[in-house]
Amino acid sequence: MKKYDENIEARVVETMALLDELQPLEVHHLFRVRLMERVEREFGEGARARRGDRLDFRLAFMALLLVVNLGSALVSVFDGNRQVTGGAVSELLDSQNDDYSSQEFAYYEQTAATTSPATETGGEEYP
């Protein structure tokens, strides 16, 4: 058991020693060239012009969104007005219908609606 532990310990020490054995890297000779190219690409004149173009596109897109929003708002306002007008007419017609068809103004009795007293009391019906 002791021997087995020592083996594990030896492997652990060997693995940890890798960090000490790791030799420093020599930087690739094109590292600086690539870096300066990237900096030029991201921050140079071209990049600034591209950023300007992107800004123009963004402004145009925002203006388009504004127009669409305003348009849809106007459409909904006009549509609402039309609905209000239509609604008022139908309300007027309904109220007129109510005036002449309500119970107070009825000049006949609806026979179907009336029930005989016998049925109501549950008694026999005589002919």
Added chain:
Amino acid sequence: MRAREELFKGLVAEHQEMVVNTCYRFVFNREDAEDLAQDVFVEVFRSLEQFREEAKLSTWIYRIAVTKSLDHLRRLKRKKRFSSLKRIIGVSDPSEEIAAPTTDNPAEALAGSEQARILQNALNSLPDSQKTAFLLSKQEGYSNQEIADLLKTSVSAVESLVHRAKKNLHDKLYAYYSEQ
């Protein structure tokens, strides 16, 4: 713009070795280390005007290198988790099965070995502060005072972090090899 570029070129010439090697300690891979170093210097160029001389310029640059390296490791961890999830549900990306290219450089071959992978996994399971203090202490050019400045802490705290990192790393590796 010209003066800024000249200053920047000087900074790159002076610190490129240190930045690339700092990143290399974290990622164990030359290409990733150089890509990260490029990101570091691009960030330096972008924020050069915002640099307040609260710390040394070199400390500021190396702090960016450490942050970028830790971010890279976090991204790798997330990617690994996602690809194992994909394997579980049966969707695998064929590009993940392509073997990594071999190298003629012995130092890089060492870094690419199975043992290095085990070490890297154990290192990645350490808390960021322990991992950073330990890895920088192993790199030539960093004194404990510099590591303390970089981590915005004291020298004694750095010593404690390195000690705990060593112990944790040992325990993790021991547990790993015991299960084999």
